[in-house]
Amino acid sequence: MTAKIKAGIVGATGYTGVELLRLLSTHPNVKVTAVTSRSEAGTSVADYFPSLRGIYDLVFQTPDEAALEQCDVVFFATPNGVAMNEAPALLAKGVRIVDLSADFRIKDIAVWEQWYGMKHASPDAVAQAVYGLCEMNREHIAAAQLVANPGCYPTCVSLPLLPLLRAGRLQKGMPLIADCKSGVSGAGRKASVGSLLCEAGDNFKAYGIGGHRHLPEIKQTLSSLQDGIADGFVFVPHLTPMIRGMHATVYLHLEDGTRPDEILREFYRSSPFVDVMNPGSTPETRSVRGANLCRISIQKAAGNENVWIILSVIDNLVKGAAGQAVQNMNIMFGFADNAGLQQAPLLP
Structure with a gap:
């Protein structure tokens, strides 16, 4: 059996974070090894999200404690302005990144700064990033180290x-x-x-x-x-x-x-x-x-x-966020497109 890649989630206490945890829990090629939250460090994932009881035995850690550099892929499910400061250090260590915030989506730095009201901390990473609309940029995503997951x-x-x-x-x-x-x-x-x-x-x-x-x-x-x-x-x-x-x-x-x-x-x-x-x-x-x-x-x-x-x-939380992020990861690592994403829609 092929070894699973190790995945980390930064900012895993939000809706996209818990959606990533839900989708990755059944992914045949991935093991989530690190989840971070500064505010909830030391709290069990299963205690914070009762829907995940019996599925994860992880504990939230601070980013410094989580050894994210040992992951094969890291998802940033963080507010705008976080990934642009923290992702470059992981990129330098060879970690592949899917960012669910807007930090790397817009190529024109001045336009990004105008709309998001802050100075961009890593314009070089923006130039490196591939826009992760899967059906548009599949070949570029497959070769990317940094993918900017599109907005919903x-x-x-x-x-x-x-x-x-x-x-x-x-x-x-x-x-x-x-x-x-x-x-x-x-x-x-x-x-x-x-x-x-x-x-x-x-x-x-x-x-x-x-x-x-x-x-x-x-x-x-x-x-x-x-x-x-x-x-x-x-x-x-x-x-x-x-x-x-x-x-x-x-x-x-x-x-x-x-x-x-x-x-x-x-x-x-x-x-x-x-x-x-x-x-x-x-x-x-x-x-x-x-x-x-x-x-x-x-x-x-x-x-x-x-x-x-x-x-x-x-x-908006799946194809508009966490699901597309997993789809991007699948393309990046050569997994089947639908790996971890075969859930049928819920009704009612």
Whole structure:
């Protein structure tokens, strides 16, 4: 039997951290050997997360105690600004890294500093990092030492557009609008008035209309795939009263004669985690809950032959975060794409 690689998780007390622990617990090629948390150092993982009782006997350690340099791969499930300070030392020791924060996603350092409000500590690592949208950068991810895991909104919006952009089928000079909704877990596992049940429950609202941090990340992808499209991009996120799930409704104009359903179906023919549904279908967030899946459908807008509508759904904690991180790791180490990611969606 092939020896398992050793994995560490930095910042393992958040929603993406516990999701990584859940997914990696059944991975045939990986053993989690280190989990860190400065605030919970000395606490048993099973005590902190009762859902993991009987699965892990690990104890949270500080990063200094955890011997992360002995891991083959380290996941950073930390707030923005942490990985850029701590990852370079591990990179220098040959450790491979998947960063779930935004520290290495945006190549233009000035743009990153503008949107994230801090000075970047390791611009050289940004230049080294590969953007980890698996279905877009597979070959580069396979050779990477540092992968920047995409954000949840960028994943949900970019996956359905990727084949059409690569084919150059979007009309230049026309608006491209992404109307997106996310469950409350997208805000992270922290004390926040806006995430309280009495605030988020039985409520629906837009936010970040003046500019959301994921906007430059999405525009970077658009610009890299088809010239002249990013300038017309409009992105409006909304908070919905559910725990998990993300839904993107994308309005776009395509070149005459384009058969988008055929383009998407052919492009994703061999992709295990992208489901191109039949035209006219309406994918639901509950159909991907707990699974590393993106379900997509596309159809013409009623009464407007020039406008197409894409519907895209993911679980923001899985394909939008921890699941895609595991998928990136699988590609980096040559494992089967679906290793540790074969969970069926949860229903109800």
